[in-house]
Amino acid sequence: xxxxxxxxxxxxxxxxxxxxxxxxxxxxxxxxxxxxxxxxxxxxxxxxxxxxxxxxxxxxxxxxxxxxxxxxxxxxxxxxxxxxxxxxxxxxxxxxxxxxxxxxxxxxxxxxxxxxxxxxxxxxxxxxxxxxxxxxxxxxxxxxxxxxxxxxxxxxxxxxxxxxxxxxxxxxxxxxxxxxxxxxxxxxxxxxxxxxxxxxxxxxxxxxxxxxxxxxxxxxxxxxxxxxxxxxxxxxxxxxxxxxxxxxxxxxxxxxxxxxxxxxxxxxxxxxxxxxxxxxxxxxxxxxxxxxxxxxx
Amino acid sequence: xxxxxxxxxxxxxxxxxxxxxxxxxxxxxxxxxxxxxxxxxxxxxxxxxxxxxxxxxxxxxxxxxxxxxxxxxxxxxxxxxxxxxxxxxxxxxxxxxxxxxxxxxxxxxxxxxxxxxxxxxxxxxxxxxxxxxxxxxxxxxxxxxxxxxxxxxxxxxxxxxxxxxxxxxxxxxxxxxxxxxxxxxxxxxxxxxxxxxxxxxxxxxxxxxxxxxxxxxxxxxxxxxxxxxxxxxxxxxx
Ligand SMILES: Nc1ncnc2c1ncn2[C@@H]1O[C@H](COP(=O)(O)OP(=O)(O)OP(=O)(O)O)[C@@H](O)[C@H]1O
Ligand SMILES: [Mg+2]
Numbered sequence: 001x002x003x004x005x006x007x008x009x010x011x012x013x014x015x016x017x018x019x020x021x022x023x024x025x026x027x028x029x030x031x032x033x034x035x036x037x038x039x040x041x042x043x044x045x046x047x048x049x050x051x052x053x054x055x056x057x058x059x060x061x062x063x064x065x066x067x068x069x070x071x072x073x074x075x076x077x078x079x080x081x082x083x084x085x086x087x088x089x090x091x092x093x094x095x096x097x098x099x100x101x102x103x104x105x106x107x108x109x110x111x112x113x114x115x116x117x118x119x120x121x122x123x124x125x126x127x128x129x130x131x132x133x134x135x136x137x138x139x140x141x142x143x144x145x146x147x148x149x150x151x152x153x154x155x156x157x158x159x160x161x162x163x164x165x166x167x168x169x170x171x172x173x174x175x176x177x178x179x180x181x182x183x184x185x186x187x188x189x190x191x192x193x194x195x196x197x198x199x200x201x202x203x204x205x206x207x208x209x210x211x212x213x214x215x216x217x218x219x220x221x222x223x224x225x226x227x228x229x230x231x232x233x234x235x236x237x238x239x240x241x242x243x244x245x246x247x248x249x250x251x252x253x254x255x256x257x258x259x260x261x262x263x264x265x266x267x268x269x270x271x272x273x274x275x276x277x278x279x280x281x282x283x284x285x286x287x288x289x290x291x292x293x294x295x296x297x
Numbered sequence: 298x299x300x301x302x303x304x305x306x307x308x309x310x311x312x313x314x315x316x317x318x319x320x321x322x323x324x325x326x327x328x329x330x331x332x333x334x335x336x337x338x339x340x341x342x343x344x345x346x347x348x349x350x351x352x353x354x355x356x357x358x359x360x361x362x363x364x365x366x367x368x369x370x371x372x373x374x375x376x377x378x379x380x381x382x383x384x385x386x387x388x389x390x391x392x393x394x395x396x397x398x399x400x401x402x403x404x405x406x407x408x409x410x411x412x413x414x415x416x417x418x419x420x421x422x423x424x425x426x427x428x429x430x431x432x433x434x435x436x437x438x439x440x441x442x443x444x445x446x447x448x449x450x451x452x453x454x455x456x457x458x459x460x461x462x463x464x465x466x467x468x469x470x471x472x473x474x475x476x477x478x479x480x481x482x483x484x485x486x487x488x489x490x491x492x493x494x495x496x497x498x499x500x501x502x503x504x505x506x507x508x509x510x511x512x513x514x515x516x517x518x519x520x521x522x523x524x525x526x527x528x529x530x531x532x533x534x535x
Contacts, residue, residue, distance in 0.1 A: 006445060007432055010410060012418055017406035206402050209364060211392035212419045213385070 015207065015220050016200060026192040027232040030185055034236025034277050037181040038270040042244045044174030045266045051167030053261065058156040058163075059134065064094075064125040064144070066151045074099065077149060078123035084147045085127055090135030093128040125151075182280060189225055189281040193288040196221065208296055218289040225285035226278045233277030237270040244270075313337035313373065314471055314502040315361055320370035322356060329368065330356045332526040338504060340470075343497045345513045346506040348523030354506035355399055357523065358473045361504070362396050363387055375470065392420060395464035399475035399506075401456050403448040409435065409459050410444040416467045431466065438462045438492065453480035461489065465496060472496060474505045478512055486512055 064085065068077040078096035085094035103121055129135055137153045144151045197204055207217050248262045316337040323329045330353045338344060346354045359365040360372055363379060372379050374390060382390055395416075403412050410431060417427045435444045438458040448456060457480055464472060474493070478486035490512055497503050507513065513520055522530040 007428055010424070010428065012414065012424055013407045013411040015418075202402065203404055203406075206404060206415075207419065209362060209391060209396060209402075210416045210419050211388045211390075213388045216419070 016203060016224060023196075023228060026188070027228060027235070029188050030229050030232035030277055030281070031235040031239070033181050033185045033188065034233040034273045035239045036236075037178055037185075038237050038240030038273050039243065040174050040177045040181065041269045042240060042262060042266055044171055044178075045269055046262050047170040047174075048167060049261050049263065049266075051163050051170075054163050055160050058160050060129055060131060062127040062129060062137070062140065062153055062155045064127060064140070064151050064153050066096075066123045066125060066149060068123070069148075069150055074121065074123050078125060080147060081123075081144060081149050081151050082125045084143050084149065085125060085140060088135050088140055088143045090130050090133050090139070091127055092130040095126050097124040097126055099123070127153075182276070185229070185277060186280045186284045189229060189284040190288045193221055193225055193285040194292065196225070197289060197292050204293065205296065208293065214290060214293045217293055218286050221289040222282045222286040226282035229281030230274045230278035233274035236277070237273035240273075241267045241270045312340065312376070314340045314342070314375060315504070316373040317360075318371045318373070320360065320367045320372055322353075322360060322365060323368045324356075330526055331360075331523075333370070334528050335370075336521060336528060338471075338502055340502055341497070341500055343493070343503045343516070343518045344505070345516070345518055345520045346504060346523065347508070347510070347513060347520055350508070352523040353526055354523060355475050357521075358396070358475055358504070358506055361471070362394050362473055363391055392416070392467060393470045395467070395469035395472045395501075397457075397460045397464045397472070397474035397477050399479070401448075401460040403456060403459060403463070405448055408445050408447055409440060409451065412448065412459060413462045413466050415463060420467060427466075434462050434466055439488075454482070454485045457481055457485075457489065458492075461492065465501070469501065471502045471504065474503070476507055477505060478507065478509050483511075487515070490516060 064081060066074075066078050066081045068074040072080075075096075082094045082096040085091050099121070101124065127140070137155045137157075140153045141151075144153070204217055208214075244262050244267050245264075248264060248267075251262070317334045320331065320334045321329050322331040334357070346357055348354050356365065360367060361374070366380070375393070377390075379387075379390070404415065407415070413431050413435060414424075414427060417431070432441070432444065435441050438461060440455060440458055440462065443451060443455060448459065451459060457477060461474070461477065464474070472493070477493075478489055481489065486509065493503055493505065494516070520530065521528055
């Protein structure tokens with residue numbers, strides 16, 4: 001009667017055979033795709049943060065170019081401009097830059113040999129705007145003109161637009177890459193499901209001929225591939241998070257990676273990856289399985 | 298959750314379990330494998346299908362277990378034209394048909410016990426409701442001591458009986474057996490025949506495809522003989 005005891009302990013075997021030699025490579029490919037997708041997400045977040053940092057820095061500053069008139073030395077024109085600007089509400093600080101600094105800025109365009117002392121080099125005034133209520137370009141220009149100064153104010157808005165355009169471009173590219181990777185993951189899973197069904201053709205046919213409904217068989221594959229992709233997604237996401245953490249540790253807030261500053265909270269962006277991979281796989285597996293089973297009849 | 302695709306009282310309209318009306322069948326663009334078959338199997342009947350290798354015996358069975366479609370004519374099961382049964386209802390029709398495949402088609406990753414339990418699990422039955430039945434059925438086909446064995450470790454005759462047990466476990470209305478004695482010795486063939494006769498007594502309609510003329514003769518059951526894709530001889534009911 002020992003077999004009767006065995007019987008009480010009997011648990012139904014899974015409908016599908018456990019593993020397949022191909023499963024390992026599928027996990028590897030999906031993990032790699034998830035890793036790349038997570039890195040893309042981190043890069044988008046970081047470039048967004050970098051752009052925000054730069055624009056913030058730029059909004060707080062303005063540069064004024066002072067062209068000395070014939071009756072005034074460049075030094076005194078610059079000094080007068082700085083003085084005037086310091087009096088404008090919304091300007092925290094205005095400082096005339098030394099002659100050498102202005103020359104150093106244009107030297108690359110003229111070459112080292114050029115004797116700059118003969119040229120009427122415009123002087124620069126660096127303006128720091130007060131953060132609460134920054135003075136606008138118009139106000140500053142008016143103040144300068146009223147003092148008889150030939151000067152123009154650059155509030156960096158041109159640069160800011162460039163940075164913003166660059167940042168949004170990076171965002172769009174990031175999302176496009178992300179979509180591409182997700183599609184590739186779906187295609188890989190669909191391909192793997194096809195191979196998986198082919199390898200288990202015999203089982204699928206027997207289930208079908210024994211009266212299993214199509215949806216029932218599709219669900220078996222859906223569950224299997226969703227689980228496999230979710231596990232792969234976990235590996236990929238963990239890899240990307242480790243990579244991000246490493247960059248953060250090596251770089252600090254902005255040390256080694258000022259161009260791509262990563263915050264610890266950014267690493268949370270990888271958490272949906274396993275779920276997303278599982279979902280993509282489930283849908284791809286279900287659709288593929290259904291179309292193959294439909295071909296059986 | 299088993300649904301019966303039959304309309305109420307359909308059996309009264311057409312009492313035949315299986316009926317072929319002028320049925321032809323072909324694989325792809327090949328010439329017709331079966332031509333203009335017309336016959337019917339009454340409920341509780343027992344028939345053999347004979348014919349040379351390649352005559353189309355397996356193909357005929359495929360038409361009945363809905364693995365192939367006729368290229369012409371109508372197949373009726375339980376009084377219903379199968380071409381009119383919606384795809385989503387076909388699984389429920391299949392559950393009323395037990396099949397012993399010529400090549401067994403046992404699932405290699407499952408034990409003998411699991412293989413037999415398969416049709417019941419597909420119907421959504423809970424293990425506690427069939428554990429005992431499956432064990433008894435395995436005992437009935439003489440495989441009680443092998444119930445935890447994997448199919449790969451079974452002898453030909455054991456596989457054959459396992460395939461039979463799986464085909465009958467959910468008490469189908471029809472049992473189709475394709476060459477069920479092809480892999481066993483004479484002694485075992487007779488045991489299997491007795492098994493079918495016993496099932497038939499319990500009310501199952503039986504159709505067996507075979508080469509085994511001796512088996513046919515011994516049973517004394519009517520024969521559908523296939524030759525050149527056509528039904529050439531139809532034995533009468535005993
Ligand atoms: N899946 C298939 N695709 C194409 N042709 C097939 C297929 N299955 C069978 N045939 C052909 O159909 C004809 C009938 O085959 P079938 O298997 O029905 O014969 P059978 O009577 O069962 O033969 P056997 O006694 O050898 O089992 C043969 O000519 C065979 O080559
Ligand atoms: Mg055959």
